[in-house]
Amino acid sequence: MRGWDARSEVLFSYVNCEERVPKVHPLRAILRIVDEALAALSPQFEGLYAKFGRPSIPPERRLRALLLQAFYSVRSERQLMEQLEYNLLFGWFVGLSLDDEIWDVTVFTKNRERLIEGDIATQFMAAVLDQQAVKALLSNDHFSVDGTLIEAWASMKSFRPKDGSGNRRRRAATACPGESRG
Numbered sequence: 164m165r166g167w168d169a170r171s172e173v174l175f176s177y178v179n180c181e182e183r184v185p186k187v188h189p190l191r192a193i194l195r196i197v198d199e200a201l202a203a204l205s206p207q208f209e210g211l212y213a214k215f216g217r218p219s220i221p222p223e224r225r226l227r228a229l230l231l232q233a234f235y236s237v238r239s240e241r242q243l244m245e246q247l248e249y250n251l252l253f254g255w256f257v258g259l260s261l262d263d264e265i266w267d268v269t270v271f272t273k274n275r276e277r278l279i280e281g282d283i284a285t286q287f288m289a290a291v292l293d294q295q296a297v298k299a300l301l302s303n304d305h306f307s308v309d310g311t312l313i314e315a316w317a318s319m320k321s322f323r324p325k326d327g328s329g330n331r332r333r334r335a336a337t338a339c340p341g342e343s344r345g
């Protein structure tokens with residue numbers, strides 16, 4: 164029998180993200196490792212934030228989101244926020260429920276800078292790499308980096324080719340010789 168293509172906007176949802184992520188998904192093992200490292204860093208997180216005021220994005224969630232950005236080569240934080248809005252796997256990994264509001268990208272970026280300035284990102288990676296489960300996976304044989312992601316993380320306003328060729332291309336694109344404007 165043919166099923167019907169009918170859309171239904173429901174008032175309540177009983178979707179459990181934990182059940183939707185396959186038990187053998189690689190992010191499950193990574194999440195256990197990451198959560199252990201984040202628990203060890205909890206005292207350092209306390210030192211970065213005021214005791215009162217408006218709550219910020221939890222640093223644990225922010226670091227998990229940045230890991231997803233690297234794992235899945237998400238080109239920008241704006242695209243990362245889009246993925247968090249509709250990708251159940253991303254939301255589950257970060258620790259968001261389906262009803263949680265996704266962060267504004269500028270707030271996310273500003274809070275990321277706080278982690279970098281506080282040296283938390285470095286401590287986080289050290290805590291992850293220090294775990295026995297991770298040490299068993301590491302090797303000195305090969306290392307590769309997605310250069311496009313590193314380039315995207317570098318501000319395009321501060322990125323300039325060493326030979327100065329970037330400036331000539333920009334001028335050539337804006338002014339074409341022999342073409343009259345009028």
